[in-house]
Amino acid sequence: MLNKKIGVIVGSLRKESYNRKIAKLLMTLVPADFQIEEIAIGDLPIYNQDFDDENNVPLSWVTFRERVKNFDAILFVTPEYNRSVPAVLKNALDVASRPYGKNVWDGKPGAIVSVSPGGLSAFGANHHLRQSLVFLNIPTLQQPEAYIGNVATLFDDSGTFNSERTRQFLQKFMDAFVAWIEINSSKKS
Numbered sequence: 060m061l062n063k064k065i066g067v068i069v070g071s072l073r074k075e076s077y078n079r080k081i082a083k084l085l086m087t088l089v090p091a092d093f094q095i096e097e098i099a100i101g102d103l104p105i106y107n108q109d110f111d112d113e114n115n116v117p118l119s120w121v122t123f124r125e126r127v128k129n130f131d132a133i134l135f136v137t138p139e140y141n142r143s144v145p146a147v148l149k150n151a152l153d154v155a156s157r158p159y160g161k162n163v164w165d166g167k168p169g170a171i172v173s174v175s176p177g178g179l180s181a182f183g184a185n186h187h188l189r190q191s192l193v194f195l196n197i198p199t200l201q202q203p204e205a206y207i208g209n210v211a212t213l214f215d216d217s218g219t220f221n222s223e224r225t226r227q228f229l230q231k232f233m234d235a236f237v238a239w240i241e242i243n244s245s246k247k248s
């Protein structure tokens with residue numbers, strides 16, 4: 060039994076966020092011995108190094124850093140804003156990467172799902188995010204890649220997810236992520 064904890068970071072604060080809907084679906088696709096829950100990022104003040112340097116750290120940063128530290132792996136589910144990562148997600152990455160030398164993302168296996176109502180499936184955000192994760196030392200699942208485009212078509216009029224084909228793909232994706240967590244956790248121990 061692995062019994063690992065996966066934290067889910069959603070790059071949208073919108074009430075009706077498609078990304079969060081997909082994230083909620085992904086959370087149902089892990090083995091029973093895994094815990095998986097969202098880590099909220101909406102209340103983090105924009106990163107300002109003075110707060111760290113002057114020992115005037117916002118409580119929400121302290122809580123967030125501690126919370127990230129307690130997860131074994133991180134799943135990112137993100138929209139694309141202007142062909143890149145939404146500021147709220149980049150801010151969360153920055154906050155938990157500092158102060159210098161105390162990057163709490165370090166070594167945690169990660170995976171990315173990008174989601175868009177458009178046809179390009181937030182490819183730009185997916186790959187800009189990968190660039191930051193290299194530096195943060197989050198070993199990130201490479202295959203399968205998960206680009207969910209035309210997401211509105213995956214829900215029926217009552218808001219219920221209605222694509223068995225996509226659900227099966229997402230199950231494969233999560234199975235690969237679980238295996239990835241196992242490989243990378245055993246490397247660390």
Ligand SMILES: Cc1cc2nc3c(=O)[nH]c(=O)nc-3n(C[C@H](O)[C@H](O)[C@H](O)COP(=O)(O)O)c2cc1C
Nearest residue numbers: 071073076077078079138139140141142175176177
């Ligand atoms: C500031 C802004 C920039 C956007 N830029 C893009 C973009 O570059 N590519 C894209 O596919 N969608 C873009 N969109 C549309 C989002 O994909 C859409 O709002 C989507 O629903 C956001 O995800 P959510 O439903 O999880 O909130 C943008 C939306 C906003 C608000």
